[in-house]
Amino acid sequence: MALLRRDEWEDLVDDIDWTPTYVDDTALFPDWLAGTGKVPRDAWGAWEVSYKVSYPDYVAIQREKEAGVYAVKAALGRSSVFPKLAEGWKTIAKAHFGAVALVEYMGMLGELRMARFGLAAAWRNTATLGALDEIRHTQVQLAVAHQLLAEDPQFDWAHKAFHTNDWVVVAARAVLDGMIAGANVVDLALQLPFTLETGFTNLQFVALAADALDVGDVNFANMISSIQTDEARHAQQGGPTLEILLEHDPERAQWAVDKTFWLSARLFAAITGPAMDYYTPLEHRRQSYRAFMEEWIVGQFMRSLADYGLRKPWYWNEFLEGLDIWHHSLHLGTWFWRQTLWWRPPAGVSRAERAWLAERYPRWEDLYGPLWDVIIANVNANRMETTFPETLPWLCNTCHLPITTYSQSPYDGRWQVRTYPLDYGRSTYHFCSKPCRQIWWQDKDLFGVKTVTERLVDGEIQPPDMAGVVAWMGLTPDVMGDDGDAYRWAEEYR
Amino acid sequence: MTGPPRRRRLRTWSALGELGRVPSEYEIVTHDTNYTLRTGRSAALEMNPSSPANLWFLTYRDRSPLQAPDWNGFRDPDQLTYRAYVTLQDEQETVVRGLLDEYSDAGHDARLPAAWLKTLALLFTAARRPAHATQLCHSYVAQMAPSSYISNCAAFAAADMLRRVSVLAYRTRELQRAHPTVGFGTADRARWETDPAWQPARRALEEALVAYDWGESFVAVNLVLRPTLDDILLRQLGETARDRGDDLTWLLLANLDLDAARCRRWSTALADYAIAQRPENADVIERWVARWTPRADAAAEALVQVLDRARTS
Numbered sequence: 001m002a003l004l005r006r007d008e009w010e011d012l013v014d015d016i017d018w019t020p021t022y023v024d025d026t027a028l029f030p031d032w033l034a035g036t037g038k039v040p041r042d043a044w045g046a047w048e049v050s051y052k053v054s055y056p057d058y059v060a061i062q063r064e065k066e067a068g069v070y071a072v073k074a075a076l077g078r079s080s081v082f083p084k085l086a087e088g089w090k091t092i093a094k095a096h097f098g099a100v101a102l103v104e105y106m107g108m109l110g111e112l113r114m115a116r117f118g119l120a121a122a123w124r125n126t127a128t129l130g131a132l133d134e135i136r137h138t139q140v141q142l143a144v145a146h147q148l149l150a151e152d153p154q155f156d157w158a159h160k161a162f163h164t165n166d167w168v169v170v171a172a173r174a175v176l177d178g179m180i181a182g183a184n185v186v187d188l189a190l191q192l193p194f195t196l197e198t199g200f201t202n203l204q205f206v207a208l209a210a211d212a213l214d215v216g217d218v219n220f221a222n223m224i225s226s227i228q229t230d231e232a233r234h235a236q237q238g239g240p241t242l243e244i245l246l247e248h249d250p251e252r253a254q255w256a257v258d259k260t261f262w263l264s265a266r267l268f269a270a271i272t273g274p275a276m277d278y279y280t281p282l283e284h285r286r287q288s289y290r291a292f293m294e295e296w297i298v299g300q301f302m303r304s305l306a307d308y309g310l311r312k313p314w315y316w317n318e319f320l321e322g323l324d325i326w327h328h329s330l331h332l333g334t335w336f337w338r339q340t341l342w343w344r345p346p347a348g349v350s351r352a353e354r355a356w357l358a359e360r361y362p363r364w365e366d367l368y369g370p371l372w373d374v375i376i377a378n379v380n381a382n383r384m385e386t387t388f389p390e391t392l393p394w395l396c397n398t399c400h401l402p403i404t405t406y407s408q409s410p411y412d413g414r415w416q417v418r419t420y421p422l423d424y425g426r427s428t429y430h431f432c433s434k435p436c437r438q439i440w441w442q443d444k445d446l447f448g449v450k451t452v453t454e455r456l457v458d459g460e461i462q463p464p465d466m467a468g469v470v471a472w473m474g475l476t477p478d479v480m481g482d483d484g485d486a487y488r489w490a491e492e493y494r
Numbered sequence: 495m496t497g498p499p500r501r502r503r504l505r506t507w508s509a510l511g512e513l514g515r516v517p518s519e520y521e522i523v524t525h526d527t528n529y530t531l532r533t534g535r536s537a538a539l540e541m542n543p544s545s546p547a548n549l550w551f552l553t554y555r556d557r558s559p560l561q562a563p564d565w566n567g568f569r570d571p572d573q574l575t576y577r578a579y580v581t582l583q584d585e586q587e588t589v590v591r592g593l594l595d596e597y598s599d600a601g602h603d604a605r606l607p608a609a610w611l612k613t614l615a616l617l618f619t620a621a622r623r624p625a626h627a628t629q630l631c632h633s634y635v636a637q638m639a640p641s642s643y644i645s646n647c648a649a650f651a652a653a654d655m656l657r658r659v660s661v662l663a664y665r666t667r668e669l670q671r672a673h674p675t676v677g678f679g680t681a682d683r684a685r686w687e688t689d690p691a692w693q694p695a696r697r698a699l700e701e702a703l704v705a706y707d708w709g710e711s712f713v714a715v716n717l718v719l720r721p722t723l724d725d726i727l728l729r730q731l732g733e734t735a736r737d738r739g740d741d742l743t744w745l746l747l748a749n750l751d752l753d754a755a756r757c758r759r760w761s762t763a764l765a766d767y768a769i770a771q772r773p774e775n776a777d778v779i780e781r782w783v784a785r786w787t788p789r790a791d792a793a794a795e796a797l798v799q800v801l802d803r804a805r806t807s
Contacts, residue, residue, distance in 0.1 A: 003595050003598065004664060004668065009663050009664045009666070010663070012666050013659055015679075015682075016623050016625075016659060018696075021687075022697040023700045023701060023703070023704050028700070028704060055653070055657045055660040056591065056660065058580075059583040059584040060584050066576070066577045102529050105528055105642065106529070108645075112634075112652075115633040115652065116637065124626075124629075125656055125659075129653065131636065131652070132580075132649065132653055135576045135649060139576045139577070142522060142523045142527070143519070143522065143523050146523075149504040149505070150503055150504065150505070153504050156504055156508050159525075162529035162532070163509070163526070163532040163533070170540060174541065177539035177540045181530065181538075182547040183547075445545065446545050447541065447542060448545075449542065478502055
């Protein structure tokens, strides 16, 4: 006799369902949480992930991973490496920590919801360990960011950002809250593990780890690649859920995936897009945002859709067109409203950088060059007040990002920023795009949160000027963003 | 431009700034990480305040009868971080692995008497389902608790119950192989669903699973049901096992009881904290304890009868 192999006993870990008789099954698993809908209750028994990990294996593997990450953190934390890194990279790190650390905790709430309300025992057990993973990701990122606080108070926003009403955060919450804690567990599994984690964050984390290594931030690279190995495991929860839903309600599956992919892409364009094409120092850029999206996100997502027999989303052409547009517009916007950020965005439009952009985005000079030229002229003429906004831009009622998307008129071929309005009830809503408008219409009972700009117009933000807005967003003078290169990049245009 | 404003040199998160001392690593990574509890929110989630999810958080968390001015003042007496948790439990799993290895080599299961096997089949291997039910309750409190300090304790407790189910599953398969006719693994569900010894416990746990107020769920499970059931299914069953010469079961249950004791520590500390924060919470907790104690007592009574029979057989 000796120890049993895991596959000799693990089936019994998931052999734990029973038929309740003292309370109704519908009370134990209310449908708005369990989300079975048209799927027969028994169908969930087939739920299974391909790569399982047992509890003893989990704690052994994770203990080792934690030891690795914290050893590097301890070794490099007090060294002088970080202060010497390129400003653009520090910007990426700050934006990342603020935008991600506490979202991991939202991920934990989502995992716990699946751990409680998933209709298969195997699913609930997988999610129980998934919840631990998300605690880990919150904690390790906070630990690393905390170490950098003495370097720069902007790192305080690793913890603070999601407690504020900063517009970037409101946009992120509006997308992620609905996708995760606002959803039943079936939709949640399609939206978080299948679409957001498998489709976006896994791949972004791989790229981010490589970038961090490239610029010499070993601590960050080590942390992020360690996190990614967990994501790869718990993101498996999407596949089996999708398979079962597809058998019984393919239209619902298609909608959840389509909607989430679009909203995730919008959010990524706001944060990852500028990071890759503007913040990363030119000498470290290996791939443009569009090339990254095409190679990793689009290619991977299309393969996933094909694997499961899902259709290409209805908005596919608009999405592909957006790869040339969205993040450039959003970068221009975030730079212009830089006081509202917890990082210092580099403009990223020196002559050499513009040449790099123009080579990869043939329309860039036509659409964005003239706008940056005005800013450059104002900077060089020391008319700094004109390089700052006087109020907020109009924000999309679905993704809560600025309505700054250029699209080409089918009539005269001109590229223009336009809004896609919708009259409903006694209000007119504005959207950045037709897909955002359609998503809002289909799910309008779930939206219905005012954008930051609507709150300004309604008098909720006082005084109703930029100083009032910035204070309302929780930004203190030593944290609020400014140009990442102290405007030195403009000098060569004199 | 006037040049960059002077930067503060922050020692810790501004959210922890009022602490008046250097925060611990536990506090740095645990403090206020659930942003759905942020101050000044119009709803927990950035979506329609009348959406089902927001109404659920409002009803069962934000408007729970259990209220405190500052839940973020609560601290886990064990100060567990994720790193500490996986380190601790990997150590315990190493102990368990050592026990399982040693006793399988010694042919332990083959020597167990038939009467004791029946007790194991009823109270030990059939306990996977009540353990899982408890795991679900902890997962629920973890997602609904009004502070990340509480949520993390509950999430670790849920994982502890998965650990318990895993140890029970492992032993179920070993016992099944050694004694294929006793029903280990094959009759566990039926015993849980129909054996009179389990029905009051099953009733209590099924009802606890639909106690959706986070405070009531916490009181029902952490302060009443689990301490009662753990006392029988870990301590008393373990001691009886030792007396019947089943050292392996005794040692495994004693090891699992370390998790139970940790859960009792933070649960008691949380109840104390709630009452210290707002004395009226004592009445709230009392009321729930009064509601759940008869159910726990009924569960205990039925289970203890099995133990009594085992002790005298």
